[in-house]
Every structure is written in structure tokens, then in C-alpha cells.
Amino acid sequence: MNQILLITDGGSNVGVSPVVAAAQAYEEGIIVNVAGVIDDGSIGEYGASEIAEIARAGGGMSRIVSTKQLSQTVQMMTRQTVVGTIRQAVNQELRQVFGVSSVEALPPPKRAEVVRVMEDMGETTPLRVALVIDASASMKPKLLAVEEAIRDLSLSLQARTGESMAAVFHFPGEQEPCVLDTPWTSSTERFGSLFGKLRMRGTTPTGPALLRAIEYFRESYGKIMTEDVHPASLLKQDDTDGMRSGYVV
Amino acid sequence: MATSSEKQLSPGTILTGKWNGRKYKLERLLGVGANGQVYLATYGRAACAIKLGKDVSDLQAEANILASLDHREKKQPFLLDVDDAMLSGNQVPFYVMQYVPGTAVRTYLRKHGTEWFGVIGYRLLRRLSELHEAGWVFGDIKNDNILVSDYGRIALVDYGGMTASGRGIRQFTEIYDRGYWSAGSRTADPAYDWFSTAVLWIHALDEKRLLYLTRTLLPQNRDPGELLGLVKSHPSLKPLSGWFERALHGRFESTQEAAESWREAVHAASGAKSPSAPRVPGWMAGVFALSLLLCISLMAIWLFS
Numbered sequence: 360m361n362q363i364l365l366i367t368d369g370g371s372n373v374g375v376s377p378v379v380a381a382a383q384a385y386e387e388g389i390i391v392n393v394a395g396v397i398d399d400g401s402i403g404e405y406g407a408s409e410i411a412e413i414a415r416a417g418g419g420m421s422r423i424v425s426t427k428q429l430s431q432t433v434q435m436m437t438r439q440t441v442v443g444t445i446r447q448a449v450n451q452e453l454r455q456v457f458g459v460s461s462v463e464a465l466p467p468p469k470r471a472e473v474v475r476v477m478e479d480m481g482e483t484t485p486l487r488v489a490l491v492i493d494a495s496a497s498m499k500p501k502l503l504a505v506e507e508a509i510r511d512l513s514l515s516l517q518a519r520t521g522e523s524m525a526a527v528f529h530f531p532g533e534q535e536p537c538v539l540d541t542p543w544t545s546s547t548e549r550f551g552s553l554f555g556k557l558r559m560r561g562t563t564p565t566g567p568a569l570l571r572a573i574e575y576f577r578e579s580y581g582k583i584m585t586e587d588v589h590p591a592s593l594l595k596q597d598d599t600d601g602m603r604s605g606y607v608v
Numbered sequence: 609m610a611t612s613s614e615k616q617l618s619p620g621t622i623l624t625g626k627w628n629g630r631k632y633k634l635e636r637l638l639g640v641g642a643n644g645q646v647y648l649a650t651y652g653r654a655a656c657a658i659k660l661g662k663d664v665s666d667l668q669a670e671a672n673i674l675a676s677l678d679h680r681e682k683k684q685p686f687l688l689d690v691d692d693a694m695l696s697g698n699q700v701p702f703y704v705m706q707y708v709p710g711t712a713v714r715t716y717l718r719k720h721g722t723e724w725f726g727v728i729g730y731r732l733l734r735r736l737s738e739l740h741e742a743g744w745v746f747g748d749i750k751n752d753n754i755l756v757s758d759y760g761r762i763a764l765v766d767y768g769g770m771t772a773s774g775r776g777i778r779q780f781t782e783i784y785d786r787g788y789w790s791a792g793s794r795t796a797d798p799a800y801d802w803f804s805t806a807v808l809w810i811h812a813l814d815e816k817r818l819l820y821l822t823r824t825l826l827p828q829n830r831d832p833g834e835l836l837g838l839v840k841s842h843p844s845l846k847p848l849s850g851w852f853e854r855a856l857h858g859r860f861e862s863t864q865e866a867a868e869s870w871r872e873a874v875h876a877a878s879g880a881k882s883p884s885a886p887r888v889p890g891w892m893a894g895v896f897a898l899s900l901l902l903c904i905s906l907m908a909i910w911l912f913s
Contacts (some may be wrong), residue, residue, distance in 0.1 A: 431782070446665065463664050466627050467690040471675070474668040482775055507827040514787040518776030518794035555863060 360439055360486050361389040361580075363572050364433060365413065366505055367493035368396050369406035374536060375406060376410065380569035381417030389489075389576055390416020390434040390444065391569070394508075396501050398426055411567075426504035432510040437488060437512060445480050449473065483521040487543065487580070488512070489572045494529040496559045500535035506553050513547045526575065527553060530568035531560050537568035617647070617695070623658065623702060625691030632658055632704065641766050643667060648707060655707040656688060664701045666768075668893075669778075671703045673744075673770050680742050698780055708763040710755030714812045720760075722813060722844055726874035727760045729809060733867035735764060736801050740863045744770055746794035747777045749804035749809055750784050771796035783807060783822050789833040791856060799858030802866055803832075806853065806855040810835060814842050833858040847877030 363384055371377050371453075381391040395402055395410040407423060416423035419440060424432045450461045453473070459465060462473055490512075492498075492505055509527060516523035524543040527550070532538035539550050635648040635655075644661035661667030674687035689704040710716075715827045718724055732754060739746055748769025755763045756868035763829075777794045783806040786792045791803060810818050811813040817838055825834060839845040839852045852865075853859075860866040 398746055442665070462668075463692070463701075465667070467671075467692075470664065470668050471672050471690070473663050475672055477665060478669055478672075503827070510827075511787065514777060514794050518796075 360441060360444055360484050361576055362419070362437065362486070362488045363389055363417070363491055363569065364437065364488055365391065365393045365491045365493070365565070365569065366396060366429075366433070366508070367393065367406075367410070367563070367565060368495075368498050368501065369402055369493075370409050371563045373562045373567070374530075375566035375570065377565040377569055378412045378416045379589065380566045380573070381413045383385065384569060384573050385416065387573060387576070389417075389573060390419045391532060392419035392422040392430055392440060393417075394429060394436065395421065395423035396426055396429055396498070397423060398501065398503070413569075414550040426453040426501050428461050429504050430508040433508045433512050434515055439513075441481050441484070441486060442477075445477050445484070449477055449480075450464045482519060485522040485524075486493075486516065486519065487524045487526075487576070488516065488524060489575060490527045491568050491572050492529040492554075493535070493565065493568075494554060494557055494559060495563045496533065498559050499559050502557070506550070509550050509553065513550055517545060517547055519557045525550075528568060528572055528575075529554065529557065530571075531562050531564050533558070533560075536564040537571040538549065539571075539575065613803075616645070617660075621695075622830070623649070623660075623695075625689065625693060626699070628691050630689060630691070630704075632656070634658070639766075642668070642768055643689040645886055646766075649704075651688075651704070657705045658702050659705065660700055660702045667701045667703060673767055674703070674705070674883045677739075677742070677744070677767075677770075681738070708755055708757075708765055710757035710761075710763060712751050713754050713756055713808065714751050714815065716756040716760075718813055723846070724760050725754075725809065725812065726870075727877070728756055728762055729805075730759065730871050730874065731762045732808075733863060733870055735762065736798075736805070737867055738864035739770075740773075742797040743773050745773055745777070745798065745799060746801050747771050747796060747804075748779050748781060748784075749801055749808055749860060750781045751808060754808070773797060775846060780804075783811070783818070789830050789832055789835065792851075792858060798863050799860070802855040802858060802860060802863070806839075806852050807835065809845065810838050810842075813844055814838055817842075848873045 384391050391413060393410045393414045395407065402423060410421045410423065418437055422432045422436065423540040448463070453459050453461065462470055465473060475595065490509055494502065513525055516525055522545070526543045526546050528537050528539050530537040540553055617634055619634060619636055623632045623634065630651060632649045632651050635650060638646045638657060640649050643663060643666040644659050646657055646659045649658045659667065668690070671687060671690045672793055678685040678687055686706050686788060687703060688706065690703050713728065722877050724748070736746060746769060753764060753766045755765055769777060771778045773796050775796050777796050777800060780794070784787050784807045785794070786800055786803040787794045792799065814858055821834060821838065835856055835909060836853055838851065839849050845852065851869055854869065855866065860869065
């Protein structure tokens with residue numbers, strides 16, 4: 360399961376539209392979530408609507424939060440996206456196998472069984488999150504909170520049973536629109552001090568940065584659409600473990 | 609997606625189970641958790657607690673955990689029913705639990721005196737030890753999730769954070785979280801609960817300084833040593849600082865050992881105080897000295913006169 364998490368504080372102003380880039384990501388099997396960080400209401404109407412649009416095009420969700428809430432929000436969005444993706448896959452399976460539209464339509468004992476499988480999948484599916492960080496001048500006072508949010512997210516990723524990787528980009532770079540700071544890693548230590556040496560610049564090439572992240576997914580994992588959630592286990596589990604559903608009154 | 613300002617249901621609302629057909633009458637809101645609201649309710653004449661959720665899967669996941677816990681512990685079941693109800697046109701999932709009366713730890717201590725914390729702490733560790741032996745980690749230990757009733761009896765409520773050992777903690781509260789304090793991972797293991805238990809007591813007895821610390825400390829400076837600093841400078845916690853040091857750093861062999869070590873430390877702390885208890889208060893010694901002085905001077909006056 361692949362996600363891009365964009366952390367920004369406002370409107371892009373250079374290069375391809377980030378909304379188009381996000382749509383492209385979604386097309387390639389990468390979900391795009393956006394956290395808009397504000398501390399003094401500086402995001403503006405334009406920035407806010409762009410943030411919402413990027414997430415909509417990228418099949419993800421967006422939140423506009425203060426630096427204090429950033430860690431929690433980043434975690435919540437990552438987790439919810441995993442849960443949501445699995446739910447979609449499971450619901451599709453339910454339609455095909457049981458002819459019901461969703462988990463809600465199952466009687467509680469059956470539901471208990473399905474949810475158990477969903478939880479297992481959520482915990483064990485391989486997960487890759489590329490964090491794309493807006494480091495334009497106005498973000499400077501917020502980068503400490505961003506670093507903290509990344510550290511916090513990596514802690515939660517590390518605790519998962521399944522393979523969990525994160526990579527960090529920031530934009531703009533000195534020459535190129537976007538720089539890879541930390542390649543795929545599953546260790547928290549690698550995210551020590553990310554942006555200590557950054558020289559802040561004015562432009563905000565959000566679109567090109569997203570394209571760079573998509574490119575990186577492609578470079579490291581080839582065609583990404585192919586491997587994904589396999590709710591096929593749902594059926595097997597159901598047949599062999601039918602007894603367990605008896606626990607729930 | 610989810611809105612935090614959920615509407616409260618009014619007392620008297622009847623929930624009718626879609627699948628099992630039981631009718632429950634809501635009495636009052638007991639609390640609001642991360643994935644739903646908990647109400648005190650009645651089924652016929654029996655009291656029970658009902659958790660109404662926003663999300664079927666989240667709620668069912670919790671119910672699953674309660675069910676497997678019931679299955680494992682073979683006591684009176686805690687989970688009584690799982691069902692859906694129609695409320696103003698929406699299907700709302702809910703589950704029904706035993707009603708546990710009691711108040712949150714901090715409130716209890718404020719009302720009945722801090723001297724209760726030794727007993728309550730021991731009981732909490734014993735309860736955690738049962739869960740840990742069954743392969744679970746409670747995860748979301750915090751003031752609101754531990755209810756204390758008469759004579760310091762405790763019950764854990766809100767099992768939303770309960771996690772199978774070895775998996776990622778499902779739900780936690782920042783200031784009780786081991787990861788937040790850079791004291792280790794978010795992987796469920798018994799030590800995760802020891803850490804939160806240590807923070808619980810600091811929170812229960814010294815909330816002001818704990819909250820001040822979390823507000824002012826920079827993220828990169830969060831460290832269990834800071835918490836230990838609070839322990840060592842608090843009169844009731846200081847005698848137990850050895851226990852806290854081990855809990856904050858995960859240095860127990862088992863939760864059983866953590867409980868025994870707590871009991872001994874509490875015992876020693878109250879034992880250490882008792883020889884000093886009959887000690888003469890300062891003012892009395894002062895008065896005695898004064899009267900002695902007076903006596904001597906009177907005698908001197910009488911002798912020399």
C-alpha cells in the first residue's frame with residue numbers, strides 16, 4: 360500500500376498543478392493525503408481550497424491544523440487511509456462472495472469474523488509512505504513541528520507487524536524542485552535532524568515535488584499497481600475458523 | 609471525515625437491536641471515547657453500559673477483543689451483546705457491557721485521600737498482570753480509563769487500546785505514551801503498560817507539574833529522566849522512585865514482579881514513616897524548651913533572692 364503525505368502551508372506557485380500531479384499519483388496506486396499547517400491563520404482561501412483539491416484528486420484526505428496538532432493528524436490520516444483502503448477491498452470481496460454491499464450489512468457474528476481479518480490485514484500489509492515537505496520560506500518556523508511529526512509517525516510505522524517504510528522529500532531544493540532527504544527506511548533513527556541545514560527559498564513547486572515522489576515509487580518498486588491488498592484470505596479464514604464467530608454474543 | 613462534536617442522545621431513548629431484538633433504555637452519558645459514546649442504560653431492570661460507535665469496524669474490533677477476553681478469563685462475561693440500532697434514520701452500531709460503577713483515579717484520591725494510591729496501584733498492576741499473561745497489552749492506561757469504587761477496588765474501562773502482544777498499540781494518549789517520551793517503541797509489550805502506569809501516578813498526584821512539563825519541554829528533550837525528576841521531588845512519590853525508575857525504563861522481569869516490587873516499595877515507604885510518626889512535633893519541643901528555660905530562670909531567681 361502506497362501513500363504520499365504532503366505537508367504544506369499554502370498555495371503552490373511554480374510548475375505543474377499539484378492537483379493534476381495528485382490525480383496522476385492516484386492513477387498509479389498511490390493515495391495522496393495533505394496536512395495544511397497554519398499557526399496564525401496565514402493559509403488563505405486559495406491555499407485551503409488547493410489543499411482540499413489535491414487530496415480529493417489523490418483519493419486521500421486533507422486537514423488544516425496548527426503545529427500542535429500536526430503529529431496526531433499525520434498519524435490519524437496514515438492510519439485511516441490504510442483502514443479505508445482495506446475496507447474498500449473487503450467490501451468489494453463481500454459483494455462478490457456474499458452479495459452484500461458492506462460490513463454493515465452482515466450480522467454481528469459474521470461481522471466479527473470479517474473485522475478480525477481486516478485488522479490483520481491493516482497490521483500486516485506492507486506500507487510505504489513518502490513524506491513530501493514544503494520547505495518554502497513561510498514554513499521555516501513550523502519545521503521543528505514537522506520533524507517531530509515525522510519522528511512520531513515513524514515510531515508508529517515501526518510498531519506495525521508488516522513491512523513499513525518511509526521516505527522524506529523536501530521542496531524546493533537549491534537547483535532541482537525537490538530533494539530526497541531520506542531514502543526508504545524503517546528505522547526511526549534515520550530521521551534525526553532532517554532540516555537543520557536547509558536554506559529556505561521562496562518558491563513553492565508543490566506539483567513538481569509530487570511528481571518527483573511518484574517517480575521515486577516507480578524507481579524503487581517498479582509497477583506499483585500490481586501488488587496490493589489481498590482480501591482473498593477472507594474466505595479461507597471464514598471457512599476454517601467459523602467456530603470462532605460463536606464468541607460474540 | 610469524523611466529527612468530534614457528536615450529538616448526545618437524550619435520556620429515555622430506546623435502542624432496539626436489529627439482529628437480536630433486545631431493547632435498551634439510555635439513562636445518561638457516561639463518557640466519550642475515541643470511537644464513540646458510552647451510556648448508562650437499562651435492559652429490563654438490569655443496568656448496563658452501552659457503547660455507541662460511529663464506525664462499524666472500529667466498534668466490532670473492540671467487541672472482538674472483549675469477546676476473546678471473556679472467552680479466556682471464564683469469569684462472568686463483560687461483553688453482553690453486539691447489535692445495530694436505527695436512530696433517526698441511520699444504522700448505528702453498538703455493543704453492551706457490564707456497567708462498572710466508580711470514579712476516575714484522580715477524583716477518587718482527591719475525595720478519599722492520597723494514601724489510597726498504594727493499594728490502588730497494586731491492584732492495577734495485578735489486573736495488568738492477568739491481561740499480560742493472556743497475551744494482551746492494555747495500551748491506553750490513563751486516569752479516565754481506570755475506575756475506582758468502594759475501598760479502592762479498580763476496574764479497567766475502554767478497551768479501545770487493547771492490543772495483542774507484539775503488534776502496534778491501537779490507541780494511546782500522548783502524555784502516557786512511551787514513544788512520546790522517547791522511551792521506546794509503540795510495539796505492544798508489558799513494559800508499554802508499566803510506562804503508562806508510572807505516568808498515571810505522576811498525573812494523579814502531581815497533575816500541575818506534569819502538564820507544565822509537557823507544555824514547556826521541547827520535543828527533542830522529552831526523556832523519561834524528566835518524569836523521574838518529578839517523582840523525586842514529590843513527597844508521596846519520592847519513596848517509590850526506585851520503582852518508577854524501573855517502570856519508566858522497562859526494567860522488570862514481568863508484571864508480576866512489577867506488582868510485587870510496588871507492594872514492597874509502598875510497604876517500605878509507610879514503614880519508614882512509622883518510626884518517625886510518634887516523633888515530637890517541633891512546636892511542642894519548642895514549648896517544652898521554653899518552659900524549661902522559664903523554670904530554670906525562676907529557680908535561679910528564687911535561689912539568688
